[in-house]
Amino acid sequence: MKNIDVLYIHPSRSLDNTLYAFMPIGIPGLLNLLKDEGYSVYGINYSIEKSLDNTYSLKEELENINYKVLMIDLHWYEHSYGAIEIAKISKLIYPNIPIIIGGLTSTIFDKEILENFDCIDYILKGDSEKPLLDLVGFLLKGKGNIKDIENISYVDNGSIISKELTYCLKDLDSINYVDHSFLKNEKMYMYTNTIGIDLKRNKNAWIYIGRGCKHNCLYCDSARENMVTLWGRSKMTYRSPERVAKDIIEFANNGVEVVRFSHDLEMFGKEYYEAIFKMIRDNNVKIGFNYDCFQLPSKHFIDELVKTFDEEKIILDITLLSGNEEIRYKMGKLFTNERLFNILDYLKKFKCVTRVYYSINVLDETLHTLEETMSQIYHLAYKYMSDQFFICYQKVVMDPIALMRGLKDSNIYVELNSFMDYYKYCQNDNHNYTGYKDSMSEFFQYKIDRYEEIKKTFKEKGYTNLY
Numbered sequence: 461m462k463n464i465d466v467l468y469i470h471p472s473r474s475l476d477n478t479l480y481a482f483m484p485i486g487i488p489g490l491l492n493l494l495k496d497e498g499y500s501v502y503g504i505n506y507s508i509e510k511s512l513d514n515t516y517s518l519k520e521e522l523e524n525i526n527y528k529v530l531m532i533d534l535h536w537y538e539h540s541y542g543a544i545e546i547a548k549i550s551k552l553i554y555p556n557i558p559i560i561i562g563g564l565t566s567t568i569f570d571k572e573i574l575e576n577f578d579c580i581d582y583i584l585k586g587d588s589e590k591p592l593l594d595l596v597g598f599l600l601k602g603k604g605n606i607k608d609i610e611n612i613s614y615v616d617n618g619s620i621i622s623k624e625l626t627y628c629l630k631d632l633d634s635i636n637y638v639d640h641s642f643l644k645n646e647k648m649y650m651y652t653n654t655i656g657i658d659l660k661r662n663k664n665a666w667i668y669i670g671r672g673c674k675h676n677c678l679y680c681d682s683a684r685e686n687m688v689t690l691w692g693r694s695k696m697t698y699r700s701p702e703r704v705a706k707d708i709i710e711f712a713n714n715g716v717e718v719v720r721f722s723h724d725l726e727m728f729g730k731e732y733y734e735a736i737f738k739m740i741r742d743n744n745v746k747i748g749f750n751y752d753c754f755q756l757p758s759k760h761f762i763d764e765l766v767k768t769f770d771e772e773k774i775i776l777d778i779t780l781l782s783g784n785e786e787i788r789y790k791m792g793k794l795f796t797n798e799r800l801f802n803i804l805d806y807l808k809k810f811k812c813v814t815r816v817y818y819s820i821n822v823l824d825e826t827l828h829t830l831e832e833t834m835s836q837i838y839h840l841a842y843k844y845m846s847d848q849f850f851i852c853y854q855k856v857v858m859d860p861i862a863l864m865r866g867l868k869d870s871n872i873y874v875e876l877n878s879f880m881d882y883y884k885y886c887q888n889d890n891h892n893y894t895g896y897k898d899s900m901s902e903f904f905q906y907k908i909d910r911y912e913e914i915k916k917t918f919k920e921k922g923y924t925n926l927y
């Protein structure tokens with residue numbers, strides 16, 4: 461029997477599948493803080509365990525661990541059902557072991573979760589570094605008073621207490637996001653992808669940059685205007701270049717082949733990423749770089765990137781949403797087609813991979829704007845056809861507090877509103893929700909058919925990088 465103080469579990473979408481193996485990027489920091497305070501911690505990533513062994517039983521595993529507190533992340537709404545299922549299993553075996561959840565989704569729906577699920581004892585909202593230490597200290601050592609713990613929600617004598625978000629972590633540099641030794645099958649985490657693990661892929665690690673966002677993409681929970689709701693902060697907070705570079709170097713020395721980032725480094729200015737990249741070069745680290753550009757990358761950024769990282773292992777993901785500039789701007793991606801073509805021409809000189817993403821469902825789509833998108837896709841495929849260039853045409857799903865929920869747009873259809881809606885959506889293994897009315901219409905199918913025609917045309921030319 462394993463004896464530990466705090467057990468952490470990352471859920472999958474439901475216990476029948478391995479979907480969404482990535483843990484929230486701040487989790488290692490929380491577990492390492494507990495470790496530094498002298499608590500013994502242990503983590504299970506359900507998706508990893510289920511990927512390694514399809515007959516894996518969490519119940520059997522829990523029966524062999526003696527833990528005093530259970531932490532489960534309920535960050536992305538896709539884990540709404542899986543997280544609660546895990547809490548229920550734990551309560552069945554150990555009814556008196558307190559369960560703490562946290563993350564964006566539980567921050568948004570704290571009261572509803574506590575009303576509906578008595579298996580959840582505490583919810584830590586927003587930043588939870590100090591509140592977690594205080595709560596674990598209160599539960600395991602009898603330290604302090606529950607009433608003094610910030611950012612917490614819980615039930616007291618039948619009434620839900622939901623505290624304001626008064627605590628914000630200021631010093632992100634003081635937290636260790638690199639050490640994953642708390643995790644069972646730790647090495648497997650480098651191979652995780654959205655559906656579980658893939659041993660053929662390069663070894664990956666996520667680099668923690670900061671909290672919040674400076675942009676306001678209408679479909680995204682993490683937009684600037686939501687920072688107060690989600691974290692109680694009005695400004696972004698981010699780590700120093702020194703600390704970011706140190707993490708990249710440490711991961712590389714531990715065998716990581718490709719780094720991925722929580723944020724677009726260009727958001728913090730030229731000096732910021734120049735300083736990080738210089739430190740990496742000075743330490744002779746040469747690894748891959750897989751990157752989600754929050755807007756369009758600049759030529760200077762691309763130059764710095766290829767100078768620093770392994771050019772053949774650089775992947776740049778650029779979200780375009782639509783070929784129509786007005787739609788793209790309105791949804792939060794602030795660049796013109798002219799600038800886009802200019803950057804794509806520039807990227808052609810390098811060996812790195814570029815993937816551009818269009819969305820099937822966007823605001824204000826008409827036949828005319830759809831044709832603008834299709835003709836742009838055709839043009840890009842024709843011009844940049846190569847092993848290094850990919851085009852994706854996919855759905856964008858509206859988040860629980862996406863800013864566009866407030867818009868009176870004709871094609872917005874908000875089907876999922878409450879926590880129970882998201883819970884059932886995951887429970888029923890629904891993959892169709894987008895939040896846009898036209899996703900249920902013939903027009904939606906027409907768009908897919910139009911794209912399929914273009915795909916077919918290029919397939920006949922031997923170009924198959926359209927997804």
Ligand code: SF4
Nearest residue numbers: 673675677680683754
């Ligand atoms: S989608 Fe937009 S708002 Fe959301 S994190 Fe990315 S850049 Fe920020």
